[in-house]
Amino acid sequence: MIEVRSLxxxxxxPARSGGWRRTRKVDRAAATSPTVDDRRVHxxxxxxxxxxxxxxxxxxxxxxxxxxxxxRMLAALIAPDAGxxxxxxxxxxxxxxxxxxxxxVLSDARGLYPRLTARENIVYYGELHGMGRDAAEARAVELxxxxxxxxxxxxxAGGFSQGERMxxxxxxxxxxxxxxxxxxxxxxxxxxxxxxxxxxxxxxLRTPEGGAxxxxxxxxxxxxxxxxxxxVVVVAHGRTVATGTVDELLAKTGQxxxxxxxxxxxxxxxxxxxxxxS
Amino acid sequence: xxxxxxxxxxxxxxxxxxxxRDRRTxxxxxxxxxxxxxxxxxxxxxxxxSLEARAEQREVVVAGIANAPTLRNYLExxxxxxxxxxxxxxxxxxxxxxxxxxxxxxxxFEAELVRGDVPVVEIVSDSANQRAEAxxxxxxxxxxxxxxxxxxxxxxxxxxxxxxxxxxxxxxRDLASTQTRATRITGMLPYFVxxxxxxxxxxxxxxTTAGERERGSLEPLLMNPTERWALVAGKWGxxxxxxxxxxxxxxxxFLPGQWVxxxxxxxxxxxxxxxxxxxxxxxxxxxxxxxxxxxxAVAIRSRTFKEAQASSTVVxxxxxxxxxxxxxxxxxxxxxxxxxxxxxxxxxxxxxxxGEALDAWQVLVPLGVxxxxxxxxxxxxxxxxxxxxxx
Numbered sequence: 001m002i003e004v005r006s007l008x009x010x011x012x013x014p015a016r017s018g019g020w021r022r023t024r025k026v027d028r029a030a031a032t033s034p035t036v037d038d039r040r041v042h043x044x045x046x047x048x049x050x051x052x053x054x055x056x057x058x059x060x061x062x063x064x065x066x067x068x069x070x071x072r073m074l075a076a077l078i079a080p081d082a083g084x085x086x087x088x089x090x091x092x093x094x095x096x097x098x099x100x101x102x103x104x105v106l107s108d109a110r111g112l113y114p115r116l117t118a119r120e121n122i123v124y125y126g127e128l129h130g131m132g133r134d135a136a137e138a139r140a141v142e143l144x145x146x147x148x149x150x151x152x153x154x155x156x157a158g159g160f161s162q163g164e165r166m167x168x169x170x171x172x173x174x175x176x177x178x179x180x181x182x183x184x185x186x187x188x189x190x191x192x193x194x195x196x197x198x199x200x201x202x203x204x205l206r207t208p209e210g211g212a213x214x215x216x217x218x219x220x221x222x223x224x225x226x227x228x229x230x231x232v233v234v235v236a237h238g239r240t241v242a243t244g245t246v247d248e249l250l251a252k253t254g255q256x257x258x259x260x261x262x263x264x265x266x267x268x269x270x271x272x273x274x275x276x277x278s
Numbered sequence: 279x280x281x282x283x284x285x286x287x288x289x290x291x292x293x294x295x296x297x298x299r300d301r302r303t304x305x306x307x308x309x310x311x312x313x314x315x316x317x318x319x320x321x322x323x324x325x326x327x328s329l330e331a332r333a334e335q336r337e338v339v340v341a342g343i344a345n346a347p348t349l350r351n352y353l354e355x356x357x358x359x360x361x362x363x364x365x366x367x368x369x370x371x372x373x374x375x376x377x378x379x380x381x382x383x384x385x386x387f388e389a390e391l392v393r394g395d396v397p398v399v400e401i402v403s404d405s406a407n408q409r410a411e412a413x414x415x416x417x418x419x420x421x422x423x424x425x426x427x428x429x430x431x432x433x434x435x436x437x438x439x440x441x442x443x444x445x446x447x448x449x450x451r452d453l454a455s456t457q458t459r460a461t462r463i464t465g466m467l468p469y470f471v472x473x474x475x476x477x478x479x480x481x482x483x484x485x486t487t488a489g490e491r492e493r494g495s496l497e498p499l500l501m502n503p504t505e506r507w508a509l510v511a512g513k514w515g516x517x518x519x520x521x522x523x524x525x526x527x528x529x530x531x532f533l534p535g536q537w538v539x540x541x542x543x544x545x546x547x548x549x550x551x552x553x554x555x556x557x558x559x560x561x562x563x564x565x566x567x568x569x570x571x572x573x574x575a576v577a578i579r580s581r582t583f584k585e586a587q588a589s590s591t592v593v594x595x596x597x598x599x600x601x602x603x604x605x606x607x608x609x610x611x612x613x614x615x616x617x618x619x620x621x622x623x624x625x626x627x628x629x630x631x632x633g634e635a636l637d638a639w640q641v642l643v644p645l646g647v648x649x650x651x652x653x654x655x656x657x658x659x660x661x662x663x664x665x666x667x668x669x
Contacts, residue, residue: 075501077668097503105501109667111494115299116292127288128502130281169498 001214002051002074002180007083008238009069010040043069045238047083051231053179054212056202058229060219062266066238067218068108071184074216075105087180101129104178106186110169114158118149118168121157122175129176136175143171147201163194170198181205183217187224199228206230222259236266282508289504289512290519297482297520311477312528315470319532328377329412338417339363339376342383348391349383349399352424371404379403379414381421391428467550468627469601471528471558472620475566476597478524480590482517483573487659487666488586491578496667510574510660514652517570525562529555549633557630561641564648565623569597571655578662581669596620604628616643619651 044066051057061067073080074087076096085092087099112121119140126136144150147167152160157168166186174181183202187195202217204210219225225232226246234242234249242249242265246258255261298304336356341363343350353360363380370376382400384390390397401417403410430440490496499509532550573590580586601624603615616622622644629636 072497072668077497077500077664097505100501100503103501105498107497107501109494109497111490111496111498113292113296113495114493115296120292120295124288124292125498125502128285128499128504130284130503172498173501 001053001086001088002049002057002182002216003084003086004050004070004074005048005084007044007047007070007073007085008042008081009044009066009073009078010042010081012040042238044073044080047235047238047240049233049240049243051180051214051216053214054206054208055230056206056215056217056228057231057233058217058219058225059233059235060222060225060262061235062220065235065266067220067235068184070235071105071107071182071216071218074182075103075107076100077107101176102178103180103182104173104176106170106173106181106183108184110166112157112160112165112168112172115156117154117156118144118160118164118171119153121168122172125172126175131176139175139177140171143174146204147171148197162189163191166190166194166198170201177211178213179211180214181216183215185219186217187219187221195224199224202228222262226258234262234265241265241268282505285504285508286512286515289509290515293482293486293513293516294519297485297516300481300485303481307474307477307481307524308527311470311474311524312531315467315474315528316531316534318470319467325408329409335359337361337378338381338420339367339378340381340383341367342385342387345385346383346387346391348388349424352427353420356420356423358420368402371402371407371410374404374407374409377407377409377413379410379417381417465604465628465631467532467631468558468624471525471562471627472565472601472623473598474528475521475525475562476569476594479517479521479566479570479573480594482520483570484577484583484586484590486513486517487574487577488580489583491580491666492582496663500664500667506660506663507656510656510663514571514574514656514659517574518567521566521570522559522563525566526559529558529562550631554630558627561623561626561630561644564645564652565619568619568648568651568655569593571652571659573655575655575658575662578659578666600624616640617647619644619647622647 047066047070049057049059059067059070069078072078074085074092076092076099079093088102090098090102092099112118113124116124119137122140122143123133123136126139127133131139140153141150144153147170149164149167149171152164152168157165160168166189170183170186173183186198190198202215205213206215229246231245232243232249233240242252244252249261249265250256250258253261253264255264337359338353339361340346340349340353343360343362350360363382364370364376367376367380371380380402382402384397384399387397387399389395399421401414401421403414405411426443429443433440433443490499500506533552533555572593576590576593577586580589597620600618600621603621604611604624611625615625616639626636626640626644629640
């Protein structure tokens with residue numbers, strides 16, 4: 001169960017280290033975008049959502065909407081300026097390690113250790129989560145079977161394809177069997193078959209047999225949301241602009257095509273924000 | 279707390295395994311840092327052996343010995359073998375193909391000698407030709423002996439005592455022990471060992487920090503419920519281990535190295551046994567700890583391995599140049615030497631080679647400096663870690 005309320009985060013524009021070019025770029029951006037002013041980039045302005053257990057919640061938004069920043073704050077990697085985040089009732093800012101122990105995160109950066117085998121990569125994280133070596137090994141084998149990558153287990157990650165890397169990173173994030181799973185654009189770089197396999201796995205994880213996990217995943221791909229998500233949170237320019245099921249959002253916008261509905265929601269948000277700024 | 283210490287061990291084990299699997303880098307470091315020292319030692323021993331052999335040969339190369347029967351007589355009485363110089367001896371000396379200085383006797387040597395006209399005999403050498411240069415003093419002494427003998431003879435003929443010519447006697451007394459003399463040749467040994475520590479730490483330090491950033495594995499790593507300091511301590515421990523491993527290999531590689539020393543004199547002078555190797559390692563441990571932490575602190579600020587290599591050049595340069603203060607003997611040993619890392623270790627290792635005792639202060643000052651550097655390096659990495667992950 002993940003609850004996020006009125007989350008906000010802005011970053012200072014580095015004045016010296018960025019040099020004059022960077023400052024100029026921000027100045028230009030400030031003229032067109034309401035999320036950038038002359039000193040700070042407002043990556044997340046006001047994001048709120050609830051992700052209940054046993055459901056897949058999609059965080060949908062265009063590039064640069066603030067999805068990755070939101071998920072990074074949820075993973076206690078950066079501190080929010082305002083707002084609260086609770087995972088299974090535990091405050092992320094106050095007790096980050098307890099939250100991380102209950103959460104599996106597949107972040108935007110999903111680098112593996114190329115000189116370690118897939119098994120060693122997975123077991124390393126298991127041990128860091130406080131699992132015993134044997135338990136972590138057993139879990140790695142179980143996950144590998146689930147994600148059809150048993151043959152990969154004892155190969156070094158250095159030679160893996162994009163899909164193989166993604167699977168290994170996913171196993172690594174799930175090694176401690178977390179009740180909450182956060183995935184940042186997990187299908188990036190995956191082919192059709194790998195995407196399907198991932199979708200099947202997520203659907204299974206949602207079921208009571210799979211552990212009735214609370215799954216949050218961010219994406220900018222409509223089909224993914226349509227096919228997978230029980231609930232959708234539309235984020236644009238650092239704000240939550242709409243929440244509901246796919247059908248609810250279609251009804252709200254009066255569209256029959258979800259892509260059209262999304263464009264309308266995000267576009268309206270952009271226009272609205274521009275009006276507020278002016 | 280208990281779990282954090284367990285995490286340190288987990289990170290350390292993983293990082294060590296990772297570093298030891300990087301075979302190509304390890305081999306490069308091993309070849310350049312571990313084999314280089316003994317190889318240079320071997321080359322020096324070869325040179326010294328050939329100089330000794332030359333000194334024992336008692337040969338003198340002369341151009342125009344036919345002009346000087348008296349000189350020839352003298353040289354042969356000194357049991358020297360006189361060899362005629364090759365025609366192109368000058369160019370041979372320049373090319374270092376002739377390894378002896380050449381004595382050039384003028385055409386009318388004998389006549390001028392008899393007349394008391396002071397004939398000029400040249401000793402031709404090339405200061406870039408080390409072997410020939412090394413024999414020059416010996417030949418000078420030999421010819422000086424001839425002059426003295428001639429002078430004594432003429433004085434004796436006139437009934438003057440030989441002491442008139444030598445109102446004072448000069449005798450050499452060398453204060454240096456055998457070991458001290460040996461350090462003139464083995465002085466660069468600590469330098470090689472220290473480079474092994476540096477290059478051993480360099481790659482591992484860069485890989486666990488900038489390398490981790492470049493691979494995109496730092497962000498997921500920080501999403502584990504592990505304390506930051508435990509992650510950094512584990513990484514640092516692994517880098518120190520790799521560095522010390524290379525240092526140990528390097529220190530012990532000189533042991534078999536000296537068995538193959540070709541010069542008996544050098545072998546007798548070169549006092550480097552398991553005890554010295556052990557002391558070297560003890561002295562190098564704090565340096566390895568400090569260097570690892572400093573290199574990591576520099577590298578964590580770089581986004582890529584390449585960028586980190588560029589910024590760590592400053593550290594590498596400082597560690598390579600500081601000991602040269604000692605090697606070139608700039609102004610002798612000064613108290614501040616103990617406060618400069620690398621230079622301090624070089625000074626102390628040189629003392630060990632000389633067979634001199636180390637007092638507590640000499641050991642504690644560099645230890646304290648290194649401990650402070652290591653602590654601030656680790657602290658700085660831990661502080662920088664989260665920022666580095668998301669940038």
